Amino acid sequence: MxxxxxxxxxxxxxxxxxxxxxxxxxxxxxxxxxxxxxxxxxxxxxxxxxxxxxxxxxxxxxxxxxxxxxxxxxxxxxxxxxxxTNTDVWELARIIVVERQKRELEPTVRFLQELMDSPEFDQENKEVKSRIRETEEFVNTLTSWSSEMLRLPTSTLKRILKLGASIKKFLR
CATH class of the missing domain: 1.10.10.10 (Winged helix-like DNA-binding domain superfamily/Winged helix DNA-binding domain)
Incomplete structure (x- = not known):
């Protein structure tokens, strides 16, 4: 062709x-x-x-x-x-995000939780523990947020993404 x-x-x-x-x-x-x-x-x-x-x-x-x-x-x-393949770019993006979550983020969340539950974690200094906890919280928050966004209808998701930085005025 x-x-x-x-x-x-x-x-x-x-x-x-x-x-x-x-x-x-x-x-x-x-x-x-x-x-x-x-x-x-x-x-x-x-x-x-x-x-x-x-x-x-x-x-x-x-x-x-x-x-x-x-x-x-x-x-x-x-x-x-x-x-x-699907010709709806929004649906393709959803599929890719879901797969990347499964392949990258979920194993990281499990790893970080196992690390925090391990005896070695107790032996770490305060700063290291804090950074690991912050990383786990960040990855969990990112995963939860993206999962919620993926449940939205495409029209709503488009509107949210087009808001961009102006969304901060709704958070005040």
């Missing part, structure tokens, strides 16, 4: 953006392709379009499925598996 220049730039940038977030470039590019094209593609189409190895496409698709970002779909008359 031949991509238009703007589509190609979008996919390349999404791949670069993914590497900044610790995600494999090819995985990010596959997701970008499925998102921007907005229709199901099979692995061969993805391989040909992006010019990447078929094995890399298979591995990346499996990981994208593990994240809940890509779904397998069937096309009538075609025995090959096709793949698609």
């Amino acid at each position: 031949k991509l238009n220049p703007a589509t190609e730039k979008f996919i390349l940038h999404w791949g670069e953006m993914g590497t900044q977030w610790g995600v494999n470039r090819t995985m990010s590019q596959i997701h970008a392709l499925l998102y921007i094209i907005g229709k199901p593609l099979n692995a061969e189409q993805i391989t040909d379009t992006l010019g990447v190895a078929r094995s890399n496409v298979s591995t990346s698709i499996k990981e994208l499925q593990n994240w809940g970002l890509v779904q397998k779909v069937s096309i009538l008359g075609d025995r090959r598996d096709h793949f698609t």
